[in-house]
Amino acid sequence: MHPEVFAAFDRICAEASIAGAVLEVGAVAKATTLLNLPALARASPRVGINLDGGRRIGDATILRGDANTMAMFASASFAAVLCNAMLEHDRRFWLTLAEMHRVARPGALLVIGVPGYAVPPPSRLRQAGEIVRRLTPFAPRLREKIGRWLAGTPTLGMHDCPGDYYRFSAQAVAEVFLSGCEAVRTKTILDPPRIIGWGRKRPG
Numbered sequence: 001m002h003p004e005v006f007a008a009f010d011r012i013c014a015e016a017s018i019a020g021a022v023l024e025v026g027a028v029a030k031a032t033t034l035l036n037l038p039a040l041a042r043a044s045p046r047v048g049i050n051l052d053g054g055r056r057i058g059d060a061t062i063l064r065g066d067a068n069t070m071a072m073f074a075s076a077s078f079a080a081v082l083c084n085a086m087l088e089h090d091r092r093f094w095l096t097l098a099e100m101h102r103v104a105r106p107g108a109l110l111v112i113g114v115p116g117y118a119v120p121p122p123s124r125l126r127q128a129g130e131i132v133r134r135l136t137p138f139a140p141r142l143r144e145k146i147g148r149w150l151a152g153t154p155t156l157g158m159h160d161c162p163g164d165y166y167r168f169s170a171q172a173v174a175e176v177f178l179s180g181c182e183a184v185r186t187k188t189i190l191d192p193p194r195i196i197g198w199g200r201k202r203p204g
Contacts, residue, residue, distance in 0.1 A: 001032040004189050005084060005113060005196070012198050013080065014039035016109045020079030024048040025100060026086025027062045034082045035060035043080065068095035076105040084113035084196075087177075088166045097177055106203040112177050114168045115156035116188060116195035156192040173197035 019042045024034045027048020035046045036058065046060040053064035065072060067090065081104045087093040104110055155167045168177075170186045173195050178184045181199030188195050 001030075001034075001084065002190060002194070005194055006032055006034075006037070008187060008189060008196050009034055009082065009084065009111060009113065010037045010039045012111050012196070013037055013082075013109070016080070018043045018080045018109060020044075020105075021077060022046045022080045022082065023073070023078045023100075023103060025067045025081065025083040025096060026050055026089075027053075027060075029055040029057045029062055031057075033057055033060070033062075034084060035062075040080075067099060068092055070099045070103060073103045075102050077103050078105060078108055080104075080109040080111070082111045084111075085115070085194075087112070087114050088168070089161045089164060091163065091165060093166065101180060101201065104201045106201055108201045109198060110178060110181060110201060111196065111198040112173060113194055113196040114166075114173065114177075116168050116170060116173075116193045117153040117155055118191065118193050154192045156194070168195060170195050170197070 018040055022035065022040055022043045022045075024047070027033050027035055027050050033048065035048055040046060044059075048060060048062035049065045049067055049070060050062055051064070051066060053062045055062045063072065067086075081100045083100065087096065090096050100110060158164045170188060174184050174186050174197055178197050178199045180202055182202050184197065184199035186195060186197040
């Protein structure tokens with residue numbers, strides 16, 4: 001996990017003052033697991049779930065399981081549910097999202113990080129690209145390449161783990177992933193971009 005992503009999750013959790021049970025979906029037994037966030041020092045228990053689970057890291061336990069069906073956890077069990085760099089590898093990520101919302105108790109913090117799309121190039125850069133494109137009437141391949149660049153957006157490269165299926169927008173994170181939450185916010189960091197969204201599960 002990139003240090004900036006780890007630090008961003010830590011700031012979000014510190015602001016929320018998490019003291020109850022915490023679940024990390026897609027947790028790995030490494031020092032950079034979100035279960036090791038300094039902001040979670042008072043949180044207990046700290047539990048992770050992963051297809052390769054069955055491990056401990058410090059005081060945290062990572063269970064083996066499929067996040068599409070987290071039947072081992074009762075509904076409304078966790079004060080915080082965290083997930084980073086996992087949903088793009090989940091063929092049926094919508095099932096995992098439903099389970100994350102189910103196991104979060106009312107008022108719980110949900111924090112989700114995914115690879116995303118960059119914002120369009122700044123206007124001056126876009127203008128420069130348009131000028132170059134217009135000045136290359138006899139270089140159709142170059143015109144086409146510049147046109148694709150102007151219409152596109154950089155994303156994180158493919159990285160099988162074991163598969164890599166999706167990239168997401170900040171709008172998807174806010175309006176789909178965190179649907180049913182309040183005080184929803186998103187933050188985009190790094191380049192290619194990583195999007196982190198968070199909010200509180202609405203009571204009822």
